[in-house]
Amino acid sequence: MNTLTYWFHKLGSPPTFHRIATRVEPWCLALALALGAIGLYGGFVLAPRDYQQGDAYRIIFVHVPCAWMGLFAYAFMAVNAFIALVWRIKLNEVLAMASAPVGAAFTFVTLVTGSLWGKPMWGTWWTWDARLTSELFLLFLYFGVIGLHNAIEDRRQAARAASFLALVGVVNLPIVHFSVNWWNTLHQGSTVRLFGPSKIDASMLWPLLLMALATHIWFFASVLARARAGLIELDAGKDWVRKLAQDDAS
Numbered sequence: 001m002n003t004l005t006y007w008f009h010k011l012g013s014p015p016t017f018h019r020i021a022t023r024v025e026p027w028c029l030a031l032a033l034a035l036g037a038i039g040l041y042g043g044f045v046l047a048p049r050d051y052q053q054g055d056a057y058r059i060i061f062v063h064v065p066c067a068w069m070g071l072f073a074y075a076f077m078a079v080n081a082f083i084a085l086v087w088r089i090k091l092n093e094v095l096a097m098a099s100a101p102v103g104a105a106f107t108f109v110t111l112v113t114g115s116l117w118g119k120p121m122w123g124t125w126w127t128w129d130a131r132l133t134s135e136l137f138l139l140f141l142y143f144g145v146i147g148l149h150n151a152i153e154d155r156r157q158a159a160r161a162a163s164f165l166a167l168v169g170v171v172n173l174p175i176v177h178f179s180v181n182w183w184n185t186l187h188q189g190s191t192v193r194l195f196g197p198s199k200i201d202a203s204m205l206w207p208l209l210l211m212a213l214a215t216h217i218w219f220f221a222s223v224l225a226r227a228r229a230g231l232i233e234l235d236a237g238k239d240w241v242r243k244l245a246q247d248d249a250s
Contacts, residue, residue, distance in 0.1 A: 015240040028221035036214035042207030063113035073103025081163030093159035098226035104142035130179040131187035141169035
């Protein structure tokens with residue numbers, strides 16, 4: 001067994017993962033809060049008014065990072081779901097299911113903030129725009145995964161069934177991302193580019209990217225917390241869980 005494989009299996013051990021997650025989680029939360037506070041201050045206070053939208057555009061500093069996270073969380077869930085179905089690794093089952101509620105929360109915030117932004121810009125809270133409709137379908141996919149996981153009593157069987165549904169829903173991710181290019185929509189196109197110049201001023205870009213980093217770190221902290229709880233529930237009665245309970249009681 002090579003070193004990479006060894007560490008992969010070592011990290012996949014529930015006791016080892018729980019121990020590492022317990023140490024990493026509070027640091028991730030603290031870092032996410034600090035970066036989020038700086039990003040919000042930069043976006044809501046330091047960034048200039050937009051010459052067309054005025055101060056209404058500032059909702060992008062919440063809306064856009066949450067929209068990115070809704071897609072990222074689903075991709076993270078799908079990758080872990082694939083590993084869980086192919087290799088039957090318990091940790092990946094737990095990670096896939098732990099990420100679903102967090103991703104659903106980000107997607108819900110995306111839709112709410114999008115509606116708040118759409119009202120002054122479009123004159124309506126909602127329209128069956130391609131981007132909005134596919135984003136709503138993404139939220140329903142999250143709800144479907146969560147509901148299916150909770151509907152089956154056997155936790156591991158439930159995780160595998162929900163993982164299969166998560167993989168089926170992957171087809172919606174490119175539709176959400178490319179909808180503004182494939183169809184004529186009210187939703188504006190991409191303004192931030194990984195390759196090439198972004199269509200946004202630097203004074204607005206850095207708070208946006210900082211908020212994106214903060215939401216990513218917050219996502220991982222939340223998933224770690226939920227995964228720790230999920231592993232304890234699955235392994236209740238095993239030696240490492242009993243020892244953990246004894247350590248907490250002492």
